[in-house]
Amino acid sequence: MDTNERYAVLSVRAMPVQSYDVRRHTFAVLVENKFGVLGRITGLFSARGFNIESLCVAETDDPTVSRITLVTEGDAKILEQVHKQLNKLIDVIKVTDLSEEPHVDREMVLIKVHAEAETRAEVLRIADIFRGKIVDVTPKTYVLEVTGDEGKIRAVINLLKPLGIKEMVRSGKIAIARGQRML
Amino acid sequence: MKGADIFVESLLQEGVDTIFGHPGGAILPLNDALYSGKIRHILTRHEQGAVHMAEGYARATGRPGVVLVTSGPGGTNVVTGLTNAFMDSTPVVVFTGQVPTAVIGNDAFQEADIVGITRSCTKHNYLVNNVKDLARTVKEAFYIASTGRPGPVLVDIPKDVSTASCEFVYPETVHLRGYKPTIVGHAGQIRRAAEMLAAAERPILYAGGGVIHSGAAEELRQLGELTATPVTNTLMGLGGFPGVHELWLGMLGMHGTVAANTAMDGADLVIAIGARFDDRVTGNLEEFCVGAKFIHIDIDPSSIGKNVRVDLPIVGDVKHCLRRLLEELRAIEKDWRGSHQPWLAQVEEWQTKYPLHYNQEPDGELLPQFVCEQIYEATQGQAVITTEVGQHQMWAAQFYHCTHPRQFITSGGLGTMGFGFPAAIGAQVALPETVVIDIAGDGSFQMTLQELATAVQYNLPVIVAILNNHSLGMVRQWQQFFYDGRYADSSLEVSPDYVKLAEAYGAIGLRATKAHEVRPVLEEAIRVRRPVVIDFVVKMTENVFPMIPSGGSIRDMLLA
Numbered sequence: 001m002d003t004n005e006r007y008a009v010l011s012v013r014a015m016p017v018q019s020y021d022v023r024r025h026t027f028a029v030l031v032e033n034k035f036g037v038l039g040r041i042t043g044l045f046s047a048r049g050f051n052i053e054s055l056c057v058a059e060t061d062d063p064t065v066s067r068i069t070l071v072t073e074g075d076a077k078i079l080e081q082v083h084k085q086l087n088k089l090i091d092v093i094k095v096t097d098l099s100e101e102p103h104v105d106r107e108m109v110l111i112k113v114h115a116e117a118e119t120r121a122e123v124l125r126i127a128d129i130f131r132g133k134i135v136d137v138t139p140k141t142y143v144l145e146v147t148g149d150e151g152k153i154r155a156v157i158n159l160l161k162p163l164g165i166k167e168m169v170r171s172g173k174i175a176i177a178r179g180q181r182m183l
Numbered sequence: 184m185k186g187a188d189i190f191v192e193s194l195l196q197e198g199v200d201t202i203f204g205h206p207g208g209a210i211l212p213l214n215d216a217l218y219s220g221k222i223r224h225i226l227t228r229h230e231q232g233a234v235h236m237a238e239g240y241a242r243a244t245g246r247p248g249v250v251l252v253t254s255g256p257g258g259t260n261v262v263t264g265l266t267n268a269f270m271d272s273t274p275v276v277v278f279t280g281q282v283p284t285a286v287i288g289n290d291a292f293q294e295a296d297i298v299g300i301t302r303s304c305t306k307h308n309y310l311v312n313n314v315k316d317l318a319r320t321v322k323e324a325f326y327i328a329s330t331g332r333p334g335p336v337l338v339d340i341p342k343d344v345s346t347a348s349c350e351f352v353y354p355e356t357v358h359l360r361g362y363k364p365t366i367v368g369h370a371g372q373i374r375r376a377a378e379m380l381a382a383a384e385r386p387i388l389y390a391g392g393g394v395i396h397s398g399a400a401e402e403l404r405q406l407g408e409l410t411a412t413p414v415t416n417t418l419m420g421l422g423g424f425p426g427v428h429e430l431w432l433g434m435l436g437m438h439g440t441v442a443a444n445t446a447m448d449g450a451d452l453v454i455a456i457g458a459r460f461d462d463r464v465t466g467n468l469e470e471f472c473v474g475a476k477f478i479h480i481d482i483d484p485s486s487i488g489k490n491v492r493v494d495l496p497i498v499g500d501v502k503h504c505l506r507r508l509l510e511e512l513r514a515i516e517k518d519w520r521g522s523h524q525p526w527l528a529q530v531e532e533w534q535t536k537y538p539l540h541y542n543q544e545p546d547g548e549l550l551p552q553f554v555c556e557q558i559y560e561a562t563q564g565q566a567v568i569t570t571e572v573g574q575h576q577m578w579a580a581q582f583y584h585c586t587h588p589r590q591f592i593t594s595g596g597l598g599t600m601g602f603g604f605p606a607a608i609g610a611q612v613a614l615p616e617t618v619v620i621d622i623a624g625d626g627s628f629q630m631t632l633q634e635l636a637t638a639v640q641y642n643l644p645v646i647v648a649i650l651n652n653h654s655l656g657m658v659r660q661w662q663q664f665f666y667d668g669r670y671a672d673s674s675l676e677v678s679p680d681y682v683k684l685a686e687a688y689g690a691i692g693l694r695a696t697k698a699h700e701v702r703p704v705l706e707e708a709i710r711v712r713r714p715v716v717i718d719f720v721v722k723m724t725e726n727v728f729p730m731i732p733s734g735g736s737i738r739d740m741l742l743a
Contacts, residue, residue, distance in 0.1 A: 031361075032360075032361060035310075036298065036299075036302075036310075039299065039302065040302055043302050043303055044303075047303045077488070080488060081485065081489060084484050084485035085485050087484070087485075088483070088484075088485055089361070090306070090307040090327060090359060090361055090362045091307075091361055092361050093360050093361040094361075
């Protein structure tokens with residue numbers, strides 16, 4: 001697809017249907033590292049009927065600040081409200097819509113997969129292709145650790161499914177802007 | 184210094200002169216510290232009354248209202264008031280007692296997770312875990328409540344924090360890195376707003392409660408007069424522009440005037456000032472002001488673009504933004520009145536053709552609109568008016584023409600029946616010399632009438648004017664129009680004798696059932712300077728007009 005064609009497609013999509021055009025955005029939210037702050041955020045989402053697709057939170061290098069990566073879905077108007085309503089919370093220090101700029105995002109998944117004689121080698125091959133690691137071994141199972149963007153995680157899950165996924169856990173997305181800009 | 188004394192000293196530092204509250208086990212150390220009498224404590228008969236009183240006090244003065252209640256039920260009883268204050272952007276600081284920190288989470292006696300419960304109905308809230316944090320928390324609470332878009336803040340104080348000791352240092356400044364309200368509007372946007380106004384042929388100013396909160400009534404009047412632009416107020420904005428001004432169109436929205444709603448519909452530029460496009464104003468958004476461009480000035484960015492698409496947003500304090508806008512406009516050479524003449528003539532025609540009206544027969548049943556107009560005349564338009572919620576509220580808004588800000592105190596966003604009477608008490612505490620009248624319905628008054636005891640105990644000469652139609656009138660009106668006259672659960676068949684009720688509480692009870700009795704009764708009530716309840720027995724089937732049905736547009740407006 002050449003550049004002109006891409007623009008054409010974008011502009012047709014962006015114009016009349018814009019307000020009904022549901023998009024998925026990733027927000028980085030810096031918050032006071034205090035008791036109850038996560039409750040304020042999740043309470044805001046449930047009270048206003050916004051979706052949380054995933055949410056990931058931990059302390060930053062500054063122990064008084066936590067960073068939340070939040071993935072939400074909605075049309076342009078809802079995404080604008082998500083941004084503004086988050087900003088309105090006293091304990092929220094800064095909100096950035098990372099989907100508006102180049103960014104890197106990663107998720108981690110731990111998959112406990114059935115691994116007996118006939119499939120053991122295949123699991124290892126898949127782990128190798130996805131630069132995953134085997135972090136636990138039993139005669140019947142492997143636990144596989146993979147990090148990557150959403151597409152990669154989905155791909156590895158799809159490949160392992162036929163071999164027998166017994167249990168899995170995903171971290172939710174974390175994300176950071178590319179380049180020198182800092183939050 | 185003990186936590187309880189730190190609390191009192193901190194309030195004194197904030198200039199607090201009155202607290203509305205009700206004691207209980209977990210808050211007793213604080214009530215005990217107030218026994219010295221450094222701050223006046225008004226003992227209410229229910230915690231909901233305390234918050235509404237604090238709201239009335241805050242709305243009448245602009246200073247935060249303060250509430251002190253106990254843990255558990257004391258806390259849960261303030262939830263309605265907090266939500267009301269949150270919806271109407273009223274600065275209120277509520278202090279709740281909490282069980283001692285050691286037993287929090289143990290389902291202790293009178294324990295409730297009030298910080299969790301009130302998270303979504305406060306601007307911010309706190310649990311004070313350590314007496315060392317108490318003074319700073321009080322400082323932050325008052326700062327957050329009264330700056331930016333004002334709102335309620337709750338501070339939960341466990342009993343052992345009140346009794347523990349530490350050194351008392353009241354902080355000079357507040358440092359909250361996540362809270363920096365935008366006061367100064369963007370200069371370029373304000374200049375563009377001036378250009379848009381100069382280019383408009385049919386502009387209208389749609390002004391809300393933000394004008395009153397920011398003290399911008401004078402600037403709004405100047406803006407209207409300088410540019411010869413008609414003005415309409417929301418329910419919350421009444422008094423923000425003189426209700427007797429030639430440019431004033433009356434209230435807009437569901438029960439707004441024909442002129443206000445038609446002018447909005449016909450305008451080519453709507454300037455929303457400290458208003459939030461509530462559904463009671465807009466009706467069906469698809470058909471709301473279809474031919475207009477929108478400029479929206481508001482201190483709360485999340486109010487802008489929430490309901491309508493705005494062509495020019497300006498985030499900032501209304502007073503500041505209007506001052507800057509006036510400067511820009513004065514630099515524009517234009518014959519405003521001349522160029523707006525066709526529009527002004529059109530608007531005046533709507534006003535003349537469709538005034539608010541009623542027809543009081545001298546010997547007929549008493550009409551509620553007539554009573555409201557008589558209250559207006561008997562007080563020369565100078566009383567502070569509070570209202571409950573329902574038909575009487577709309578009639579009060581339509582027929583009491585408020586001329587100055589903080590004169591009309593009503594429950595707008597939440598629509599809380601039972602708000603008006605305690606709010607009147609709070610306003611009267613703040614303004615002891617002013618005539619304060621709660622225009623009430625019989626349904627609403629019964630929700631908080633226990634505060635009659637409070638009014639009598641502190642000799643607060645509030646007047647409750649009940650427009651008694653023996654029914655939940657607004658519910659009844661909707662049932663007549665939209666439920667085929669099936670009046671389910673809206674008839675108040677059993678009601679107290681309000682005259683005897685007032686007397687039982689030690690207040691004065693009066694009654695009027697005919698038109699000629701109204702004025703003498705009102706004059707007596709104003710003269711006695713004691714708490715008075717007036718039972719105006721009015722026509723049950725009278726309805727509020729005009730009316731745009733919920734979700735409708737101006738084309739669905741009912742005139743009678």
